Each structure stands twice: as structure tokens, then as C-alpha cells.
Amino acid sequence: GRRGRGAVSLERLTSLLAATTGLDVSTLGPGGLQAALRGHVDARDAGALARYCEAVASDPEERRSLLADLLVHETSFFRYPGSFPYAVAELRRRRAAQAAPVRVLSAPCSSGQEPLSLVMAWLEAGLDPDALVVDAVDVSASIVERARRGRYAAGELRSVGRERLARWFVAVEGGHAPRPEVRAPIRWQQGDLLDPSFGVGGAAYDLILCRNLLIYLTSEARARLVRTLRRL
Numbered sequence: 001g002r003r004g005r006g007a008v009s010l011e012r013l014t015s016l017l018a019a020t021t022g023l024d025v026s027t028l029g030p031g032g033l034q035a036a037l038r039g040h041v042d043a044r045d046a047g048a049l050a051r052y053c054e055a056v057a058s059d060p061e062e063r064r065s066l067l068a069d070l071l072v073h074e075t076s077f078f079r080y081p082g083s084f085p086y087a088v089a090e091l092r093r094r095r096a097a098q099a100a101p102v103r104v105l106s107a108p109c110s111s112g113q114e115p116l117s118l119v120m121a122w123l124e125a126g127l128d129p130d131a132l133v134v135d136a137v138d139v140s141a142s143i144v145e146r147a148r149r150g151r152y153a154a155g156e157l158r159s160v161g162r163e164r165l166a167r168w169f170v171a172v173e174g175g176h177a178p179r180p181e182v183r184a185p186i187r188w189q190q191g192d193l194l195d196p197s198f199g200v201g202g203a204a205y206d207l208i209l210c211r212n213l214l215i216y217l218t219s220e221a222r223a224r225l226v227r228t229l230r231r232l
Contacts, residue, residue: 009046009049009050009053010033010043010049012053013033013049013053013056014026014033016056017063017066017067017070018221020063021063021194021221022194022217022220022221022224022225023067023070023071023216023217023218023221024217024218024221025070027216028070032070033070036066036069036070037049037052037066039069040052040062040065040069064139064140067139067140068140068141068142071108071139074110074212075110075111076156076159077113077116077156077157077159078117078121078159078160079113079159079211084117084118085121087104087121087209088118088121088122088125088127090207091104091122091127091132091206091207092125095127095131100203101130101131101132101133102131102132102133102206102207103134103135103203103204103205103207104118104132104133104134104135104205104207104208104209105134105135105205105210105232106118106134106135106137106209107135107191107193107208107210107213108137108138108139108193108213109136109138109144109147109188110138110143110147111146111156112147112148112186112188113152113156114211115134115186115209116150116178116182116183116186118209119132119134119182119183119185120164120168122185123168123181129181132185133185133187134185134186134187135187135205136186136187137190137191137193138190139190139191141190144188144189147188148188150177150178151172151174151175151177152169152175152176152177153175154175156175157169157175157176168182193210193213193225193228194217194221194225194228196224198228198232199232202232205232208232210225213225214226
């Protein structure tokens, strides 16, 4: 029946996503795939779901759009706060041993809190902003655009604290935005770490921040990602 065909289509879509994007849909919890599908297709309509599967299989843009809705974009400023002074100390050591700016990759960068936190920690250590380059990358073009706009509501700034808020942000309509000196070292871009060509030909990074991505991947995709991180 229609329900049976719909279940087959969901199974096919799950396998298709694992094969093409490396995403293990089971890590998203019960109903995770169906929830993400709501903005794309009526999953209760077996025929429409089957046609959508064909579109995802044949159209990379449709695949990326679904993947962006499936991935968890939860983040916050200074998440795991002890990691930032450690990172800055390591970057300072590397900067002392080279003439070029230190290079950092933050991926997935989500809505920007992680790379911005790193820049704030760098500046608070009294280090030269021109000596730091941060590539902030996410597979979702819309989330990268939101990070590039840099508008954060009060609830998103709870972990910043009053002193940092006054020092590094300016009030704007609907919330606060990071000051230009915090944004300057960051290069926002859409990109996929699981694309074999990602970062090919570029200079090596001194530090890579890659949080909470491997837990959502198949074992094969995890191995591919680790190889890419080693190359980068």
C-alpha cells in the first residue's frame, strides 16, 4: 500500500544519504529524517516521496538543501571554554616560529559563534589581528550567510558575559553584532569537508576546530573525514 511504499522510499533515502553525503540518519534520533523532510515534501504521500527521492539522487543542490536541514546547527559562544585559551596558546607558539599568519579552519562553523569566540580570545591575549586567518566553513549556504550577517539575539549571547558584550559587540536592531575587528580575520564560505577536493592546493592549517560532526557520520565517512583533516 501507500504506507508501505513510503517506508521503502524513506529507507532508500536513508541509504542514498549515507552513500552520497556520509550522513548516518539513525544518529538524528526518531523522526529526525521526517522532520527535515517537512520543508521539502509531504512524506505521507508515497508518490511524492518517491519522486523526491529521485530528485535527491539526481540533483546535488537538492541533496545539499536536505542535508543542511538534517544537520544539527546547535552552537554557542565560548562553548567548552577551556579549549579557547589552549588553542590561543598553541597558535601563539606556532606564530612565533613562522613569518606567515597562523591559519585556522572552523568547520562546521554553523552560525559563527565558534570562529568569533576564537578571534575574541586571540585579541584578548593581546595578539596581532593581522597574524590570524580563520576559514569558517559550513555545508549550509543559508547558515553561512547568517553567520556572515552576524546578528545575535540576547539568548544567543548569554555565554558571552557583560564585559565581553560591551567590549566586542555593538547594539543593532534585534540584538548585537560583533565589532569589525572581531570579524576581520574570518573568511566565511560554504563548503563540504567530505568533498575529496576540499582545501586541495591550499596552505596547511595550524589548527582545525571540528566539533560534533563525526558523531553524525557513517563509519566509512568518518574515516574519509579523518584522512581529509590529516591532509589539511
